[in-house]
Amino acid sequence: MAAVAIPGAVLIVATACLLLALPLGIDPLWQVEPVTLAEAAALRDTGEIMRLIDRGQDPNRAQTVRADLLRNEPVVITPLEAAVAVDRPEVLQVLLDNGAVLDNAIWTRLSCFAREIGADDARTVLDARRPAGAADECDHVETPW
Amino acid sequence: MSSSALTTSTDNRTDSGVRRRIISTAAVLAALVLALAIGHDLLHMPLQVSDSLSLIADAARVPTAWQAFFSHLAGAGYFRPMFYAEIKLLYDLTGGDSLQLVYRLFHALLIVAYLVLFVRALQVRDALTLAAGAFALTVFVGMHTFLGGVKEIYPTNHFLQVALLALLALNLAQSRGGLLVDLGLLVSFTVASLILESGLLVWVVIAAAWMAGMPGVSKRAVIGATLLLAGYFVVRFGIYSTGLPTVEERSTGYLLETLSQAQIRERFGDNLWPLYGYNFLSSISSVLFSEPRSGVWRFVRSIRGDQLAPRHFIWLGASLFSTGLLVAYVTSRLRAGVRRPVTLADRHVVVFAAVLVANAAMSYVYTKDEIMGTAGAFYGLPVYGAMVYFLRRWPASPRTWQATAFLVVLYMAGSGAWAVRAAGVHHVLRSEAFLQRNDWTQMERQWRENGNWEHYADQQPLVRRLRDEAVATPVVNPRFVPGWAERVFDIYY
Numbered sequence: 218m219a220a221v222a223i224p225g226a227v228l229i230v231a232t233a234c235l236l237l238a239l240p241l242g243i244d245p246l247w248q249v250e251p252v253t254l255a256e257a258a259a260l261r262d263t264g265e266i267m268r269l270i271d272r273g274q275d276p277n278r279a280q281t282v283r284a285d286l287l288r289n290e291p292v293v294i295t296p297l298e299a300a301v302a303v304d305r306p307e308v309l310q311v312l313l314d315n316g317a318v319l320d321n322a323i324w325t326r327l328s329c330f331a332r333e334i335g336a337d338d339a340r341t342v343l344d345a346r347r348p349a350g351a352a353d354e355c356d357h358v359e360t361p362w
Numbered sequence: 363m364s365s366s367a368l369t370t371s372t373d374n375r376t377d378s379g380v381r382r383r384i385i386s387t388a389a390v391l392a393a394l395v396l397a398l399a400i401g402h403d404l405l406h407m408p409l410q411v412s413d414s415l416s417l418i419a420d421a422a423r424v425p426t427a428w429q430a431f432f433s434h435l436a437g438a439g440y441f442r443p444m445f446y447a448e449i450k451l452l453y454d455l456t457g458g459d460s461l462q463l464v465y466r467l468f469h470a471l472l473i474v475a476y477l478v479l480f481v482r483a484l485q486v487r488d489a490l491t492l493a494a495g496a497f498a499l500t501v502f503v504g505m506h507t508f509l510g511g512v513k514e515i516y517p518t519n520h521f522l523q524v525a526l527l528a529l530l531a532l533n534l535a536q537s538r539g540g541l542l543v544d545l546g547l548l549v550s551f552t553v554a555s556l557i558l559e560s561g562l563l564v565w566v567v568i569a570a571a572w573m574a575g576m577p578g579v580s581k582r583a584v585i586g587a588t589l590l591l592a593g594y595f596v597v598r599f600g601i602y603s604t605g606l607p608t609v610e611e612r613s614t615g616y617l618l619e620t621l622s623q624a625q626i627r628e629r630f631g632d633n634l635w636p637l638y639g640y641n642f643l644s645s646i647s648s649v650l651f652s653e654p655r656s657g658v659w660r661f662v663r664s665i666r667g668d669q670l671a672p673r674h675f676i677w678l679g680a681s682l683f684s685t686g687l688l689v690a691y692v693t694s695r696l697r698a699g700v701r702r703p704v705t706l707a708d709r710h711v712v713v714f715a716a717v718l719v720a721n722a723a724m725s726y727v728y729t730k731d732e733i734m735g736t737a738g739a740f741y742g743l744p745v746y747g748a749m750v751y752f753l754r755r756w757p758a759s760p761r762t763w764q765a766t767a768f769l770v771v772l773y774m775a776g777s778g779a780w781a782v783r784a785a786g787v788h789h790v791l792r793s794e795a796f797l798q799r800n801d802w803t804q805m806e807r808q809w810r811e812n813g814n815w816e817h818y819a820d821q822q823p824l825v826r827r828l829r830d831e832a833v834a835t836p837v838v839n840p841r842f843v844p845g846w847a848e849r850v851f852d853i854y855y
């Protein structure tokens with residue numbers, strides 16, 4: 218009888234403990250890790266991108282992306298650059314639809330970066346949104362890496 | 363007989379009655395704990411944008427729930443007027459504010475009722491049935507069909523509601539009966555059949571429960587339900603001519619892949635019977651063995667793709683254990699000369715078998731885990747009965763110590779696998795919340811592309827408000843979930 222009951226009983230008791238911890242502000246199952254906007258882009262988290270922008274964060278500001286999210290070491294990049302780094306067109310589009318600026322200089326830098334790392338899907342989005350007069354030359358363009 | 367002996371006898375009956383009530387209350391509390399935890403998860407989940415947004419926008423436009431009801435009596439292929447009326451009723455509760463919260467709260471309350479109805483149907487009365495009840499709850503919650511009814515809020519889950527009403531009908535069928543119970547059965551059937559086509563399964567429950575000899579179903583109730591069933595067919599196919607859904611409407615799983623509508627026609631042409639037969643059999647197999655999933659044999663596909671993980675063995679192993687238990691029980695009863703249902707467990711076998719076959723038959727056009735939700739809900743009942751049966755016989759059955767050790771390990775492994783499956787529900791809901799929230803960020807772009815943005819121009823403030831509520835919901839990014847969770851818990855969602 219115990220062999221049958223123990224696993225279910227353990228689950229029920231553990232669940233009860235989780236529920237009792239909620240009024241104390243402890244919610245292990247829904248522990249939300251705070252991230253920067255650039256990290257949200259690196260994590261393909263378009264929901265968090267919009268939430269942070271709605272709360273007033275600047276989608277054009279370079280921010281730290283912690284180690285092991287994009288590279289082994291922390292990097293400081295803009296959310297748009299992070300979106301290109303993970304080659305996610307939907308992340309790019311959400312940023313651009315919600316206030317991220319894509320002027321000539323930024324477009325060139327992002328396009329060269331995408332070409333450098335082989336981010337073809339991101340390049341498709343960038344090409345569709347190319348500002349008039351944006352240069353295609355990458356010779357003297359500094360990319361995040 | 364002396365007065366002291368009479369007093370002792372009365373005291374004993376009172377004590378055992380009190381003990382039974384304490385134990386059955388403990389079982390309900392256990393169900394409540396699991397349900398509240400799932401409800402807590404649901405309050406973190408945005409509504410599913412793809413299936414719910416246009417329905418909510420439509421509800422905002424229609425003046426009353428009655429009009430929502432009547433305007434959906436003549437849908438092509440489907441007959442769900444109560445589903446639309448319900449969305450409107452819930453919408454009107456808030457006047458369009460905090461809609462995400464209202465629909466999620468409604469869903470969470472349904473989950474609570476769902477688990478409580480299941481555990482009541484078990485009729486837990488003593489320590490042994492309480493032990494088996496803990497196991498049965500993990501089977502109920504761990505079924506992939508349960509997940510299908512829980513993880514999707516669009517904006518109310520009709521599959522879940524039908525399964526809940528079917529369990530309600532079963533509870534009524536297990537009661538002492540009477541006029542009110544009969545009325546309850548008829549109301550359950552009527553509401554279920556108007557919410558979703560598989561609501562007809564409530565009639566199957568009533569009829570099967572009556573045939574199995576459950577005390578709460580009178581001949582009057584069966585006749586009444588059957589007349590309502592006939593009336594349903596007259597109204598749906600005679601008066602409103604809704605027809606039936608066709609294969610052109612959805613993709614469906616077949617062997618190791620998912621076939622699009624075009625691929626279905628290409629492969630089967632005009633002779634769809636092999637597909638219908640496959641969908642019927644695979645739906646039954648899915649409930650009994652957790653494979654295939656929505657028609658696709660994922661375990662085989664994982665072997666071929668070299669993607670086997672512990673979760674595949676947990677899922678298959680758990681189902682093999684519980685279905686094996688069920689088969690062993692039926693075999694044992696037949697060998698004992700039982701040819702008609704005698705015990706509650708026998709009756710649960712009969713009702714489950716009827717619901718399983720009927721539910722699978724309704725799934726003939728396309729397979730989806732959620733469609734088998736009612737059969738999945740009923741699966742835990744005879745499995746529980748089988749477990750109780752073997753536990754009661756345990757002391758009396760002669761066995762070597764090796765056989766005893768083997769059985770203990772088997773029971774522990776089987777019930778442990780189900781507990782892992784049940785625990786995995788939280789992981790799936792958490793992962794689903796992340797996906798749903800991201801879907802909301804693509805909504806406006808997609809609606810502009812498909813013309814919905816103009817079509818619902820008058821509802822743009824509402825749509826934006828719903829999106830803002832969804833986006834404001836904090837969710838867990840899968841990147842921060844321990845890696846072992848993906849290997850242990852189901853990730854097919």
